[in-house]
Amino acid sequence: MYWIFNFIVTHRRVFSLLLTSLVSLLLITAPPVKQAAALRFLSMTIFFPLQIVLSQTMKVRNIFAENRRLKQEVIRLSCAVAQLKDESIENRRLRNMLHFTPKFSYDRLPVRVIAYDPSPTQKSIVVSAGKKEHVTMWMPVVDEGGVVGKVVQVMHHISLVQLLKDPSNRTGVLFRRTRAIGILETENGRDFFVRCRNHEPIEIGDTIVTSGLGGIYPRGLTVGTARRIDTIRDPLFKKVMVALTVDFDHLEELFILRMSPQWSAFRAELDSIEFNND
Amino acid sequence: MIKQFFRWTGLVILLFILQTTAVPLIAIFGITPDLLILVLFFIGFKTDVIPAVFAGFFLGLAQDFYSPQILGQTALAKTIAGYFAGLCNEKVMRIDPIFQLVLLLLMFIIHDAVFFAVQMAKTSTPIQAVGLEIISSTLPRALYTLFFALIPAFREYLFPSSGRR
Numbered sequence: 001m002y003w004i005f006n007f008i009v010t011h012r013r014v015f016s017l018l019l020t021s022l023v024s025l026l027l028i029t030a031p032p033v034k035q036a037a038a039l040r041f042l043s044m045t046i047f048f049p050l051q052i053v054l055s056q057t058m059k060v061r062n063i064f065a066e067n068r069r070l071k072q073e074v075i076r077l078s079c080a081v082a083q084l085k086d087e088s089i090e091n092r093r094l095r096n097m098l099h100f101t102p103k104f105s106y107d108r109l110p111v112r113v114i115a116y117d118p119s120p121t122q123k124s125i126v127v128s129a130g131k132k133e134h135v136t137m138w139m140p141v142v143d144e145g146g147v148v149g150k151v152v153q154v155m156h157h158i159s160l161v162q163l164l165k166d167p168s169n170r171t172g173v174l175f176r177r178t179r180a181i182g183i184l185e186t187e188n189g190r191d192f193f194v195r196c197r198n199h200e201p202i203e204i205g206d207t208i209v210t211s212g213l214g215g216i217y218p219r220g221l222t223v224g225t226a227r228r229i230d231t232i233r234d235p236l237f238k239k240v241m242v243a244l245t246v247d248f249d250h251l252e253e254l255f256i257l258r259m260s261p262q263w264s265a266f267r268a269e270l271d272s273i274e275f276n277n278d
Numbered sequence: 279m280i281k282q283f284f285r286w287t288g289l290v291i292l293l294f295i296l297q298t299t300a301v302p303l304i305a306i307f308g309i310t311p312d313l314l315i316l317v318l319f320f321i322g323f324k325t326d327v328i329p330a331v332f333a334g335f336f337l338g339l340a341q342d343f344y345s346p347q348i349l350g351q352t353a354l355a356k357t358i359a360g361y362f363a364g365l366c367n368e369k370v371m372r373i374d375p376i377f378q379l380v381l382l383l384l385m386f387i388i389h390d391a392v393f394f395a396v397q398m399a400k401t402s403t404p405i406q407a408v409g410l411e412i413i414s415s416t417l418p419r420a421l422y423t424l425f426f427a428l429i430p431a432f433r434e435y436l437f438p439s440s441g442r443r
Binding site for chain 2: 012013016017021024025026027028030035039046047050053057058
């Protein structure tokens with residue numbers, strides 16, 4: 001036994017070459033599964049520190065690349081902002097020339113849902129703000145997803161909100177991309193649809209927002225997205241099925257948009273029309 | 279001894295990082311210098327056969343680990359190249375810088391010959407393709423690396439470290 005050890009020590013140079021070459025050859029001839037296992041072993045043991053150093057170096061290299069990309073992005077966005085500023089000024093100027101009234105603003109009153117309509121369809125909810133908080137009839141109610149409904153009854157400290165899913169509710173909507181207008185309807189409180197003219201190029205996924213034409217909701221509040229297009233037999237209209245963005249099963253914190261209905265300014269004229277009709 | 283080990287290990291890691299990150303940036307017509315063979319040559323030349331063999335083995339293994347080739351292929355090639363470098367170390371023979379460069383060129387050819395021999399055996403690459411590869415890739419790569427080898431070789435030539443001689 002001793003002479004073997006002695007022989008190896010004497011010829012250690014050749015033995016070190018043989019040993020490492022043998023290991024290399026074993027790796028070369030090993031089946032892919034064993035090679036993968038060897039790679040895993042190497043990555044967890046001897047190459048682990050090297051891997052950390054390399055990954056950090058790569059990160060630094062990536063930071064430089066990202067920095068370059070972000071600089072380009074900043075330049076691009078700065079140009080876009082400058083262009084938008086110009087267009088905004090031009091827009092204001094043209095609005096003034098055409099005597100357009102400026103877009104309205106409104107404050108959002110945060111409210112909590114304190115009661116649900118006990119009916120299975122849940123057509124309405126009660127929220128924690130009323131006359132004392134200057135809530136009035138027809139004020140829109142929204143959450144972070146979009147339109148929830150409108151205030152239909154106001155008491156001192158609470159209000160009743162009619163939800164969009166109430167089948168008697170009709171909401172004027174607009175397809176954001178195509179600008180096609182329609183009315184959001186439902187027959188059962190679950191399936192929502194908008195009837196559109198057949199020639200409108202509606203696509204699945206198109207965003208639907210309030211049109212502002214009904215007078216209650218301001219223009220541009222998100223309502224939902226086009227989920228399916230049903231080609232019904234009607235030669236004039238198609239039925240676009242809508243997925244609402246608001247989760248009506250989990251309403252908790254909402255906002256009442258404190259704004260008067262847009263037709264309130266013309267209330268006197270409207271009343272006079274009704275009067276004349278009578 | 280330990281100090282020397284850590285010094286070489288640090289240099290190997292540094293050059294490995296440079297080889298995988300910065301060296302591709304200085305490629306000329308797709309040809310990059312091989313700093314790892316260079317450092318292996320100097321390990322063999324300055325130390326002994328055994329450190330050069332093991333350094334070659336682990337360096338090759340690391341290269342196999344980080345590049346999608348046959349596992350063990352570069353390890354075997356660098357082990358044999360390391361052995362060759364160790365045989366010509368300065369304790370055994372005194373070599374002038376020009377001859378060092380010739381040895382380095384030879385080391386490149388040995389390395390690539392082993393490398394392509396394994397490739398031929400594993401992937402049935404025709405020998406003509408290997409010959410072409412040695413002419414079109416190995417020699418330009420070796421010459422490009424020699425340029426980097428001139429820096430330490432001539433530093434030693436101009437400012438010989440009298441303590442070791």
